[in-house]
Amino acid sequence: MSTAISPLATLAxxxxxxxxxxxxxxxxxxxxxxxxxxxxxxxxxxxxxxxxPDGAPLLLVAALVLLADxxxxxxxxxxxxxxxxVVEASRGHIEAVRNRPFLxxxxxxxxxxxxxxxxxxxxxxxxxxxxxxxxVTLQLFAMTVVAYPLVxxxxxxxxxxxxxxxxxxxxxxxxxx
Amino acid sequence: MSGSKDEASAMWRAVRRVLLVGICLICVALFxxxxxxxxxxxxxxxxLMDRLLPSFEWTLAPITGLSRMVTDFEELDRVYERNRELxxxxxxxxxxxxxxxxxxxxxxxxxxxxxxxxxxxVSFITGEVLTDSGSPFRQSALLNIGRIxxxxxxxxxxxxxxxxxxxxxxxxxxxxVILLTDINSNVPVIIRPSGQRALxxxxxxxxxxxxxxxxxxxxxxxxxxxxxxxxxxFPSDILVGTVATGPSGRLRTRLAADYRRLEFIxxxxxxxxxxxxxxxxxxxxxxxxxxxxxxxxGGE
Numbered sequence: 001m002s003t004a005i006s007p008l009a010t011l012a013x014x015x016x017x018x019x020x021x022x023x024x025x026x027x028x029x030x031x032x033x034x035x036x037x038x039x040x041x042x043x044x045x046x047x048x049x050x051x052x053p054d055g056a057p058l059l060l061v062a063a064l065v066l067l068a069d070x071x072x073x074x075x076x077x078x079x080x081x082x083x084x085x086v087v088e089a090s091r092g093h094i095e096a097v098r099n100r101p102f103l104x105x106x107x108x109x110x111x112x113x114x115x116x117x118x119x120x121x122x123x124x125x126x127x128x129x130x131x132x133x134x135x136v137t138l139q140l141f142a143m144t145v146v147a148y149p150l151v152x153x154x155x156x157x158x159x160x161x162x163x164x165x166x167x168x169x170x171x172x173x174x175x176x177x
Numbered sequence: 178m179s180g181s182k183d184e185a186s187a188m189w190r191a192v193r194r195v196l197l198v199g200i201c202l203i204c205v206a207l208f209x210x211x212x213x214x215x216x217x218x219x220x221x222x223x224x225l226m227d228r229l230l231p232s233f234e235w236t237l238a239p240i241t242g243l244s245r246m247v248t249d250f251e252e253l254d255r256v257y258e259r260n261r262e263l264x265x266x267x268x269x270x271x272x273x274x275x276x277x278x279x280x281x282x283x284x285x286x287x288x289x290x291x292x293x294x295x296x297x298x299v300s301f302i303t304g305e306v307l308t309d310s311g312s313p314f315r316q317s318a319l320l321n322i323g324r325i326x327x328x329x330x331x332x333x334x335x336x337x338x339x340x341x342x343x344x345x346x347x348x349x350x351x352x353x354v355i356l357l358t359d360i361n362s363n364v365p366v367i368i369r370p371s372g373q374r375a376l377x378x379x380x381x382x383x384x385x386x387x388x389x390x391x392x393x394x395x396x397x398x399x400x401x402x403x404x405x406x407x408x409x410x411f412p413s414d415i416l417v418g419t420v421a422t423g424p425s426g427r428l429r430t431r432l433a434a435d436y437r438r439l440e441f442i443x444x445x446x447x448x449x450x451x452x453x454x455x456x457x458x459x460x461x462x463x464x465x466x467x468x469x470x471x472x473x474x475g476g477e
Contacts, residue, residue, distance in 0.1 A: 025308040026240060058193060062200045070225050073315040073353065076218050077207030084200065127212050130360060132314035133381055 009055020012159065013048050017064040020044055025071060036136060038143035041068050042083050043151040046090045046109055050097050051155065051163045061087050078123060082116040098163055102152070110145045117141055223348030226319065230307060230351055234321075237307060248437070299412050301335075301443040302326055304352070316359040316381065317342075320442060323350040333404070333411040333445045339433025340364070340404060340417045341442055354442065357385050357417070357432060365407040366417055366430075371395040374405055377417060377430055384421060384429040398422050402430050412447050 020041040041064060049056045062084055069080040089112055090097075097105045117137055124131045155161040211218045304322035322328055324347050332344045334354050342362060346353040355362050362379035366387070373395055376388040390396065400420040406413025418432040 022236070026237070026244065058196055058200070066204070070222050071229065073317045075208060076211040076222070077204040081201060081204035081208070084197075084204070088197065123208075127208075129212065133360075136314055136381065 004054055005057050006052065006054045009048075009052045009161070010057060010060060012161075013044075013056055014060055014064070016044055016159075017041060017060075021064070021068045021071060024068065036139040036143050038147035039083075039140065040144075040147060040151065041065065042086060042113070043109070043144060043148045044155075045083070045087045046112075047148070047152045047155055048161065049087055049091050050094055050105060051161050053091060053094060055161075056087075056091075058088075075124065075127075075129060078120060082120055085119075086112045086116050102149075105152075106145075106148060109148050110141075113141060113144060219346040219353075223323075223346045223351060223353065226351050226353075227323070227348040230319070230321075234307065245438075245440075300446050302328070302446065303441050303443050304328075305441055306439050307351070314381075315361075316356040316379065317345070318354050318356065318439060318442070320352045320354060320444070321350065322444065323348045323352050325349055327446055328352045328444050329446070331410050332447070333415060334442045335415060335445065336434045336439060336442055338416065338435065340411075340415050341434045341436075341439065343410070344444060352444070356436070357434075358383065358436070363388075364411065364417070365405045366402050367405040367413075368396055368420060369401040369403060371400065374407070375402075375428075377402065382429075383436070384423065384431055386423075387420070387428040387430060390428060393428060396420055396428060412445060415445075 023040060024037065045056065045061050045064065049061070062080075065080040065083040065087075066077075068083075069076060069078075086109075090109070093108065097108065117140070121131055121137070207218070302322060304320035304326070306318045307321050308319045309317075320328075320334075328344060328347050330344055330347050334341045334344060340357060342354045342356040342359070343364070344352050345355045356379070357364065357377065358379045358381060360379055360381055362377075362385070364377045366375055366377045367373070368375060368387070368390075371392075373391050375390045377385050378388045379385045387396075387402070398419075398421050402417040402420060404411045404413055404415045404417060416433050418430040418434075421429050421431045423429045
Protein backbone atom coordinates (compact mmCIF):
# COMPACT_ATOMS: atom_id res chain seq x y z
CA MET A 1 0.00 0.00 0.00
CA SER A 2 1.61 3.25 -1.04
CA THR A 3 1.47 6.26 1.23
CA ALA A 4 1.12 8.83 -1.53
CA ILE A 5 -2.31 10.33 -2.07
CA SER A 6 -3.43 11.35 -5.50
CA PRO A 7 -5.14 14.75 -5.09
CA LEU A 8 -7.08 14.58 -8.32
CA ALA A 9 -8.62 11.16 -7.65
CA THR A 10 -9.38 12.18 -4.06
CA LEU A 11 -11.15 15.31 -5.23
CA ALA A 12 -13.10 13.31 -7.78
CA UNK A 13 -14.24 10.82 -5.14
CA UNK A 14 -15.26 13.70 -2.87
CA UNK A 15 -17.38 15.29 -5.58
CA UNK A 16 -18.96 12.00 -6.65
CA UNK A 17 -19.60 11.02 -3.03
CA UNK A 18 -21.39 14.31 -2.39
CA UNK A 19 -23.39 13.73 -5.55
CA UNK A 20 -24.39 10.28 -4.28
CA UNK A 21 -25.50 11.72 -0.92
CA UNK A 22 -27.41 14.39 -2.78
CA UNK A 23 -29.05 11.71 -4.91
CA UNK A 24 -30.21 9.91 -1.79
CA UNK A 25 -31.82 13.11 -0.56
CA UNK A 26 -33.98 13.74 -3.61
CA UNK A 27 -37.67 13.52 -2.72
CA UNK A 28 -38.40 10.36 -4.66
CA UNK A 29 -39.05 7.93 -1.85
CA UNK A 30 -42.00 9.65 -0.24
CA UNK A 31 -44.36 6.84 -1.21
CA UNK A 32 -43.56 3.56 0.50
CA UNK A 33 -43.73 0.35 -1.47
CA UNK A 34 -41.74 1.63 -4.41
CA UNK A 35 -38.32 0.36 -5.30
CA UNK A 36 -35.72 0.76 -2.59
CA UNK A 37 -32.92 3.05 -3.69
CA UNK A 38 -29.56 1.24 -3.54
CA UNK A 39 -26.75 2.47 -1.35
CA UNK A 40 -24.78 4.03 -4.18
CA UNK A 41 -22.30 5.77 -1.91
CA UNK A 42 -21.09 2.45 -0.50
CA UNK A 43 -20.77 0.87 -3.95
CA UNK A 44 -18.88 3.93 -5.15
CA UNK A 45 -16.46 3.92 -2.22
CA UNK A 46 -15.72 0.20 -2.52
CA UNK A 47 -15.23 0.35 -6.30
CA UNK A 48 -12.96 3.37 -5.88
CA UNK A 49 -10.88 1.82 -3.15
CA UNK A 50 -10.31 -1.31 -5.22
CA UNK A 51 -9.23 0.70 -8.26
CA UNK A 52 -7.51 3.75 -6.89
CA PRO A 53 -6.65 3.22 -3.23
CA ASP A 54 -4.44 6.31 -3.49
CA GLY A 55 -7.55 8.33 -4.30
CA ALA A 56 -9.66 7.14 -1.39
CA PRO A 57 -8.01 8.28 1.83
CA LEU A 58 -9.53 6.98 5.03
CA LEU A 59 -10.56 10.42 6.27
CA LEU A 60 -12.49 11.26 3.12
CA VAL A 61 -14.37 7.94 3.11
CA ALA A 62 -15.18 8.32 6.80
CA ALA A 63 -16.39 11.89 6.29
CA LEU A 64 -18.60 10.82 3.38
CA VAL A 65 -20.27 7.89 5.14
CA LEU A 66 -20.80 9.94 8.31
CA LEU A 67 -22.33 12.79 6.35
CA ALA A 68 -24.61 10.36 4.52
CA ASP A 69 -25.59 8.84 7.84
CA UNK A 70 -26.43 12.21 9.38
CA UNK A 71 -28.47 13.41 6.43
CA UNK A 72 -30.56 10.26 6.45
CA UNK A 73 -33.06 9.48 9.10
CA UNK A 74 -31.59 6.31 10.58
CA UNK A 75 -29.73 5.14 13.67
CA UNK A 76 -26.80 7.54 13.72
CA UNK A 77 -23.30 6.16 13.34
CA UNK A 78 -24.16 2.51 12.94
CA UNK A 79 -24.42 2.31 9.18
CA UNK A 80 -21.45 4.69 8.84
CA UNK A 81 -19.38 2.32 10.94
CA UNK A 82 -20.48 -0.70 8.92
CA UNK A 83 -19.88 1.11 5.61
CA UNK A 84 -16.40 1.97 6.80
CA UNK A 85 -15.91 -1.66 7.74
CA VAL A 86 -16.93 -2.80 4.25
CA VAL A 87 -14.63 -0.27 2.58
CA GLU A 88 -11.66 -1.09 4.79
CA ALA A 89 -12.18 -4.82 4.37
CA SER A 90 -12.20 -4.27 0.59
CA ARG A 91 -9.01 -2.27 0.91
CA GLY A 92 -7.50 -5.27 2.66
CA HIS A 93 -7.89 -7.60 -0.29
CA ILE A 94 -7.01 -5.33 -3.20
CA GLU A 95 -4.28 -7.65 -4.47
CA ALA A 96 -6.55 -10.70 -4.36
CA VAL A 97 -9.23 -8.86 -6.34
CA ARG A 98 -6.89 -7.46 -8.99
CA ASN A 99 -5.61 -10.82 -10.12
CA ARG A 100 -9.05 -12.36 -10.52
CA PRO A 101 -12.02 -11.77 -12.82
CA PHE A 102 -14.64 -9.20 -11.98
CA LEU A 103 -17.06 -11.86 -10.73
CA UNK A 104 -14.82 -12.44 -7.74
CA UNK A 105 -14.84 -8.74 -6.86
CA UNK A 106 -18.62 -8.65 -7.21
CA UNK A 107 -19.07 -11.71 -5.01
CA UNK A 108 -16.75 -10.28 -2.38
CA UNK A 109 -18.74 -7.05 -2.33
CA UNK A 110 -22.03 -8.94 -1.99
CA UNK A 111 -20.59 -11.04 0.84
CA UNK A 112 -19.30 -8.03 2.75
CA UNK A 113 -22.58 -6.16 2.27
CA UNK A 114 -24.57 -9.15 3.52
CA UNK A 115 -22.30 -9.40 6.55
CA UNK A 116 -22.75 -5.67 7.25
CA UNK A 117 -26.55 -5.95 7.02
CA UNK A 118 -26.59 -8.96 9.34
CA UNK A 119 -24.37 -7.08 11.80
CA UNK A 120 -26.69 -4.08 11.60
CA UNK A 121 -29.71 -6.24 12.38
CA UNK A 122 -27.81 -7.84 15.28
CA UNK A 123 -26.73 -4.56 16.82
CA UNK A 124 -30.20 -3.09 16.45
CA UNK A 125 -31.69 -6.15 18.15
CA UNK A 126 -29.20 -5.95 21.00
CA UNK A 127 -29.84 -2.21 21.40
CA UNK A 128 -33.60 -2.88 21.46
CA UNK A 129 -34.24 -0.65 18.45
CA UNK A 130 -37.09 -1.73 16.18
CA UNK A 131 -35.52 -3.48 13.20
CA UNK A 132 -36.46 -2.54 9.64
CA UNK A 133 -38.71 -5.08 7.93
CA UNK A 134 -36.85 -7.99 6.40
CA UNK A 135 -38.12 -7.49 2.87
CA VAL A 136 -36.84 -3.91 2.78
CA THR A 137 -33.43 -5.05 3.95
CA LEU A 138 -33.36 -7.80 1.33
CA GLN A 139 -34.41 -5.33 -1.34
CA LEU A 140 -31.69 -2.91 -0.29
CA PHE A 141 -29.17 -5.75 -0.49
CA ALA A 142 -30.32 -6.89 -3.93
CA MET A 143 -30.51 -3.37 -5.35
CA THR A 144 -27.07 -2.42 -4.07
CA VAL A 145 -25.51 -5.63 -5.38
CA VAL A 146 -27.15 -5.03 -8.77
CA ALA A 147 -26.02 -1.40 -8.75
CA TYR A 148 -22.38 -2.30 -8.10
CA PRO A 149 -21.41 -3.40 -11.64
CA LEU A 150 -23.18 -0.32 -13.00
CA VAL A 151 -21.16 1.94 -10.72
CA UNK A 152 -18.00 0.10 -11.76
CA UNK A 153 -18.93 0.44 -15.43
CA UNK A 154 -19.54 4.17 -15.07
CA UNK A 155 -16.23 4.59 -13.27
CA UNK A 156 -14.43 2.50 -15.87
CA UNK A 157 -15.91 3.95 -19.03
CA UNK A 158 -16.86 7.52 -18.21
CA UNK A 159 -14.53 8.65 -15.50
CA UNK A 160 -11.71 6.29 -16.42
CA UNK A 161 -11.02 5.13 -12.92
CA UNK A 162 -9.27 1.82 -13.57
CA UNK A 163 -6.94 -0.44 -11.74
CA UNK A 164 -3.34 -0.03 -12.91
CA UNK A 165 -2.44 -2.36 -15.77
CA UNK A 166 -0.22 -5.35 -15.01
CA UNK A 167 2.77 -3.67 -16.65
CA UNK A 168 2.44 -0.57 -14.52
CA UNK A 169 1.88 -2.70 -11.50
CA UNK A 170 5.13 -4.57 -11.90
CA UNK A 171 6.99 -1.33 -12.40
CA UNK A 172 5.46 0.14 -9.30
CA UNK A 173 6.12 -2.99 -7.31
CA UNK A 174 9.76 -2.71 -8.31
CA UNK A 175 9.87 0.86 -7.16
CA UNK A 176 8.32 0.24 -3.80
CA UNK A 177 10.48 -2.76 -3.02
CA MET B 178 17.27 5.06 1.49
CA SER B 179 14.90 2.17 1.29
CA GLY B 180 15.25 1.82 5.07
CA SER B 181 14.00 5.33 5.76
CA LYS B 182 11.16 4.78 3.32
CA ASP B 183 10.14 1.62 5.13
CA GLU B 184 10.22 3.51 8.39
CA ALA B 185 8.04 6.28 7.06
CA SER B 186 5.62 3.74 5.67
CA ALA B 187 5.45 1.91 9.00
CA MET B 188 4.82 5.15 10.83
CA TRP B 189 2.14 6.12 8.34
CA ARG B 190 0.47 2.79 8.84
CA ALA B 191 0.49 3.25 12.62
CA VAL B 192 -1.03 6.72 12.32
CA ARG B 193 -3.63 5.33 9.96
CA ARG B 194 -4.57 2.58 12.38
CA VAL B 195 -5.02 5.10 15.19
CA LEU B 196 -7.17 7.23 12.90
CA LEU B 197 -9.30 4.24 11.96
CA VAL B 198 -9.85 3.27 15.58
CA GLY B 199 -10.66 6.89 16.40
CA ILE B 200 -13.27 7.14 13.67
CA CYS B 201 -14.83 3.83 14.71
CA LEU B 202 -15.03 5.09 18.29
CA ILE B 203 -16.73 8.27 17.10
CA CYS B 204 -19.29 6.19 15.20
CA VAL B 205 -19.95 3.94 18.20
CA ALA B 206 -20.25 7.00 20.45
CA LEU B 207 -22.71 8.59 18.03
CA PHE B 208 -24.79 5.43 17.98
CA UNK B 209 -24.77 5.19 21.78
CA UNK B 210 -25.68 8.86 22.07
CA UNK B 211 -28.49 8.36 19.57
CA UNK B 212 -29.80 5.39 21.55
CA UNK B 213 -29.64 7.17 24.90
CA UNK B 214 -30.49 10.74 24.03
CA UNK B 215 -32.31 10.78 20.72
CA UNK B 216 -33.54 14.41 20.86
CA UNK B 217 -30.01 15.74 21.23
CA UNK B 218 -28.81 13.87 18.15
CA UNK B 219 -31.89 15.06 16.28
CA UNK B 220 -30.98 18.63 17.19
CA UNK B 221 -27.45 18.05 15.92
CA UNK B 222 -28.77 16.54 12.74
CA UNK B 223 -31.19 19.38 12.10
CA UNK B 224 -28.41 21.91 12.70
CA LEU B 225 -26.36 20.11 10.08
CA MET B 226 -29.26 20.14 7.62
CA ASP B 227 -29.74 23.84 8.33
CA ARG B 228 -26.19 24.43 7.20
CA LEU B 229 -26.29 22.02 4.32
CA LEU B 230 -29.62 22.71 2.68
CA PRO B 231 -29.17 26.29 1.45
CA SER B 232 -26.19 25.14 -0.60
CA PHE B 233 -28.21 22.25 -1.97
CA GLU B 234 -31.41 24.12 -2.60
CA TRP B 235 -30.53 25.67 -5.95
CA THR B 236 -29.51 22.32 -7.34
CA LEU B 237 -32.49 20.55 -5.83
CA ALA B 238 -35.12 22.62 -7.59
CA PRO B 239 -34.44 21.59 -11.21
CA ILE B 240 -33.92 17.92 -10.41
CA THR B 241 -37.01 17.72 -8.25
CA GLY B 242 -38.92 19.46 -11.01
CA LEU B 243 -37.60 17.00 -13.55
CA SER B 244 -38.53 13.95 -11.51
CA ARG B 245 -41.99 15.40 -10.95
CA MET B 246 -42.34 15.98 -14.66
CA VAL B 247 -41.52 12.35 -15.30
CA THR B 248 -44.16 11.16 -12.86
CA ASP B 249 -46.62 13.67 -14.29
CA PHE B 250 -45.91 12.36 -17.75
CA GLU B 251 -46.60 8.83 -16.58
CA GLU B 252 -49.98 9.94 -15.40
CA LEU B 253 -50.77 11.76 -18.61
CA ASP B 254 -52.46 8.75 -20.16
CA ARG B 255 -54.86 8.59 -17.27
CA VAL B 256 -55.88 12.22 -17.52
CA TYR B 257 -58.91 11.75 -19.71
CA GLU B 258 -60.35 9.02 -17.56
CA ARG B 259 -59.64 11.03 -14.46
CA ASN B 260 -61.24 14.11 -15.85
CA ARG B 261 -64.53 12.30 -16.37
CA GLU B 262 -64.29 10.78 -12.96
CA LEU B 263 -63.71 14.20 -11.43
CA UNK B 264 -66.64 15.70 -13.27
CA UNK B 265 -68.91 13.01 -11.93
CA UNK B 266 -67.56 13.60 -8.46
CA UNK B 267 -68.00 17.33 -8.83
CA UNK B 268 -71.69 16.83 -9.53
CA UNK B 269 -72.05 14.89 -6.30
CA UNK B 270 -69.96 17.43 -4.44
CA UNK B 271 -72.23 20.26 -5.44
CA UNK B 272 -75.03 18.47 -3.71
CA UNK B 273 -72.89 17.87 -0.66
CA UNK B 274 -71.77 21.47 -0.61
CA UNK B 275 -75.33 22.64 -0.43
CA UNK B 276 -75.97 20.23 2.42
CA UNK B 277 -72.82 21.38 4.20
CA UNK B 278 -73.78 25.01 3.96
CA UNK B 279 -77.17 24.30 5.39
CA UNK B 280 -75.65 22.26 8.18
CA UNK B 281 -73.17 24.99 8.96
CA UNK B 282 -75.97 27.49 9.27
CA UNK B 283 -77.87 25.15 11.51
CA UNK B 284 -74.80 24.47 13.55
CA UNK B 285 -74.16 28.15 14.08
CA UNK B 286 -77.71 28.62 15.24
CA UNK B 287 -77.48 25.72 17.67
CA UNK B 288 -74.14 26.92 18.99
CA UNK B 289 -75.57 30.34 19.58
CA UNK B 290 -78.37 28.69 21.56
CA UNK B 291 -75.97 26.64 23.63
CA UNK B 292 -73.37 29.36 24.11
CA UNK B 293 -70.63 26.89 23.16
CA UNK B 294 -66.99 27.97 23.18
CA UNK B 295 -64.96 26.34 20.47
CA UNK B 296 -61.55 24.79 20.98
CA UNK B 297 -58.46 27.01 20.72
CA UNK B 298 -57.89 28.43 17.29
CA VAL B 299 -55.73 26.58 14.85
CA SER B 300 -53.65 28.53 12.38
CA PHE B 301 -51.16 27.18 9.87
CA ILE B 302 -48.04 27.96 7.90
CA THR B 303 -47.21 26.35 4.62
CA GLY B 304 -43.82 24.97 3.71
CA GLU B 305 -42.34 23.30 0.68
CA VAL B 306 -41.06 19.75 0.74
CA LEU B 307 -37.34 20.04 0.08
CA THR B 308 -35.94 16.59 0.36
CA ASP B 309 -36.87 13.12 1.28
CA SER B 310 -34.68 12.70 4.31
CA GLY B 311 -35.76 9.17 5.01
CA SER B 312 -33.58 6.17 4.47
CA PRO B 313 -35.08 3.10 2.81
CA PHE B 314 -36.39 2.18 6.24
CA ARG B 315 -37.94 5.46 7.27
CA GLN B 316 -40.58 7.66 5.76
CA SER B 317 -39.95 11.30 6.38
CA ALA B 318 -39.67 14.56 4.50
CA LEU B 319 -37.83 17.78 5.09
CA LEU B 320 -39.62 21.16 4.97
CA ASN B 321 -38.09 24.55 4.27
CA ILE B 322 -39.67 26.18 7.31
CA GLY B 323 -38.31 25.97 10.83
CA ARG B 324 -38.25 27.50 14.26
CA ILE B 325 -37.99 31.07 13.00
CA UNK B 326 -41.25 30.53 11.15
CA UNK B 327 -42.91 29.28 14.29
CA UNK B 328 -42.85 25.52 13.68
CA UNK B 329 -42.99 23.52 16.87
CA UNK B 330 -41.90 19.98 17.51
CA UNK B 331 -44.87 17.63 17.42
CA UNK B 332 -47.16 19.82 15.32
CA UNK B 333 -49.57 18.12 12.96
CA UNK B 334 -49.05 18.62 9.23
CA UNK B 335 -51.66 18.35 6.51
CA UNK B 336 -51.72 18.74 2.78
CA UNK B 337 -54.82 20.21 1.17
CA UNK B 338 -56.92 17.17 2.02
CA UNK B 339 -55.76 15.24 5.02
CA UNK B 340 -53.21 14.56 7.69
CA UNK B 341 -49.69 13.95 6.41
CA UNK B 342 -47.67 13.41 9.56
CA UNK B 343 -46.08 14.93 12.59
CA UNK B 344 -43.16 17.34 12.90
CA UNK B 345 -40.25 15.59 14.54
CA UNK B 346 -37.10 17.63 14.69
CA UNK B 347 -37.04 21.38 14.11
CA UNK B 348 -34.03 23.35 12.96
CA UNK B 349 -33.77 27.11 12.54
CA UNK B 350 -34.93 26.97 8.92
CA UNK B 351 -35.86 23.34 8.36
CA UNK B 352 -38.22 20.85 9.93
CA UNK B 353 -38.55 17.11 9.51
CA VAL B 354 -41.95 15.52 9.11
CA ILE B 355 -42.44 11.87 10.03
CA LEU B 356 -45.06 10.61 7.59
CA LEU B 357 -48.02 8.53 8.73
CA THR B 358 -46.59 5.58 6.81
CA ASP B 359 -43.41 5.45 8.92
CA ILE B 360 -43.15 2.55 11.34
CA ASN B 361 -42.66 4.98 14.23
CA SER B 362 -45.84 6.87 13.52
CA ASN B 363 -48.76 6.25 15.88
CA VAL B 364 -51.73 8.58 15.84
CA PRO B 365 -54.88 8.29 17.96
CA VAL B 366 -57.94 8.42 15.71
CA ILE B 367 -61.70 8.16 15.84
CA ILE B 368 -63.68 6.30 13.21
CA ARG B 369 -66.87 8.02 12.15
CA PRO B 370 -69.76 7.45 12.31
CA SER B 371 -69.39 4.59 14.81
CA GLY B 372 -67.21 6.68 17.13
CA GLN B 373 -64.73 3.85 17.74
CA ARG B 374 -61.30 4.90 18.94
CA ALA B 375 -58.20 3.34 17.44
CA LEU B 376 -54.51 3.89 16.91
CA UNK B 377 -53.27 4.51 13.38
CA UNK B 378 -49.90 2.77 13.13
CA UNK B 379 -47.64 3.11 10.11
CA UNK B 380 -45.95 -0.02 8.78
CA UNK B 381 -44.05 1.16 5.70
CA UNK B 382 -46.98 0.45 3.42
CA UNK B 383 -49.29 2.85 1.62
CA UNK B 384 -52.16 2.14 3.99
CA UNK B 385 -51.39 2.33 7.73
CA UNK B 386 -52.98 -0.21 10.07
CA UNK B 387 -55.77 0.56 12.52
CA UNK B 388 -54.71 -0.94 15.84
CA UNK B 389 -56.54 -1.39 19.13
CA UNK B 390 -60.01 -1.12 17.67
CA UNK B 391 -62.60 -1.82 20.35
CA UNK B 392 -65.21 -3.47 18.20
CA UNK B 393 -64.19 -4.17 14.65
CA UNK B 394 -67.68 -5.37 13.77
CA UNK B 395 -68.99 -1.82 13.96
CA UNK B 396 -66.56 -0.57 11.35
CA UNK B 397 -67.22 -0.77 7.64
CA UNK B 398 -64.89 -0.06 4.76
CA UNK B 399 -65.44 3.51 3.67
CA UNK B 400 -65.94 4.92 7.16
CA UNK B 401 -64.17 8.18 7.76
CA UNK B 402 -61.08 8.25 9.97
CA UNK B 403 -60.32 11.53 11.77
CA UNK B 404 -57.83 12.43 14.49
CA UNK B 405 -59.25 12.18 17.98
CA UNK B 406 -57.03 14.75 19.64
CA UNK B 407 -56.25 12.30 22.46
CA UNK B 408 -52.84 12.89 23.93
CA UNK B 409 -53.08 16.60 23.21
CA UNK B 410 -50.58 16.57 20.35
CA PHE B 411 -52.90 16.84 17.39
CA PRO B 412 -55.98 18.97 17.12
CA SER B 413 -59.07 16.79 16.87
CA ASP B 414 -61.17 16.22 13.77
CA ILE B 415 -58.50 16.44 11.09
CA LEU B 416 -59.38 14.13 8.24
CA VAL B 417 -56.98 11.19 7.96
CA GLY B 418 -58.64 8.97 5.40
CA THR B 419 -61.16 6.20 4.94
CA VAL B 420 -61.25 2.68 6.32
CA ALA B 421 -60.28 -0.13 3.97
CA THR B 422 -59.87 -3.82 4.59
CA GLY B 423 -56.47 -5.26 3.78
CA PRO B 424 -56.01 -8.55 1.94
CA SER B 425 -55.40 -10.36 5.22
CA GLY B 426 -58.56 -8.92 6.74
CA ARG B 427 -56.81 -6.29 8.82
CA LEU B 428 -58.37 -2.88 9.05
CA ARG B 429 -56.30 -0.31 7.25
CA THR B 430 -56.70 3.32 6.32
CA ARG B 431 -56.58 4.70 2.82
CA LEU B 432 -54.97 8.07 3.43
CA ALA B 433 -56.71 11.21 2.20
CA ALA B 434 -53.43 13.07 1.76
CA ASP B 435 -51.92 12.53 -1.68
CA TYR B 436 -48.45 11.24 -0.85
CA ARG B 437 -47.41 10.98 -4.48
CA ARG B 438 -47.52 14.71 -4.92
CA LEU B 439 -46.45 16.09 -1.61
CA GLU B 440 -45.17 19.48 -2.61
CA PHE B 441 -46.57 21.92 -0.13
CA ILE B 442 -47.41 20.93 3.42
CA UNK B 443 -49.26 22.92 6.01
CA UNK B 444 -47.96 22.85 9.56
CA UNK B 445 -50.75 23.48 12.02
CA UNK B 446 -50.00 25.84 14.84
CA UNK B 447 -52.28 25.10 17.70
CA UNK B 448 -52.58 27.70 20.36
CA UNK B 449 -52.52 25.42 23.38
CA UNK B 450 -55.41 25.47 25.79
CA UNK B 451 -54.61 27.18 29.04
CA UNK B 452 -53.38 24.59 31.56
CA UNK B 453 -55.18 24.28 34.85
CA UNK B 454 -52.54 24.39 37.57
CA UNK B 455 -52.96 22.40 40.76
CA UNK B 456 -55.97 20.57 42.09
CA UNK B 457 -59.16 22.28 42.99
CA UNK B 458 -59.77 23.28 46.56
CA UNK B 459 -63.00 21.40 46.96
CA UNK B 460 -62.87 20.99 50.71
CA UNK B 461 -62.87 24.67 51.41
CA UNK B 462 -60.27 27.22 52.43
CA UNK B 463 -57.22 26.02 54.39
CA UNK B 464 -57.57 26.49 58.11
CA UNK B 465 -55.15 28.97 59.64
CA UNK B 466 -52.15 27.24 61.28
CA UNK B 467 -53.02 28.74 64.67
CA UNK B 468 -56.12 26.59 64.86
CA UNK B 469 -54.29 23.28 64.26
CA UNK B 470 -51.10 24.08 66.21
CA UNK B 471 -52.27 23.61 69.82
CA UNK B 472 -54.26 20.55 68.89
CA UNK B 473 -51.22 18.78 67.39
CA UNK B 474 -49.08 19.65 70.41
CA GLY B 475 -51.75 18.50 72.78
CA GLY B 476 -51.95 15.16 71.00
CA GLU B 477 -48.27 14.55 71.65
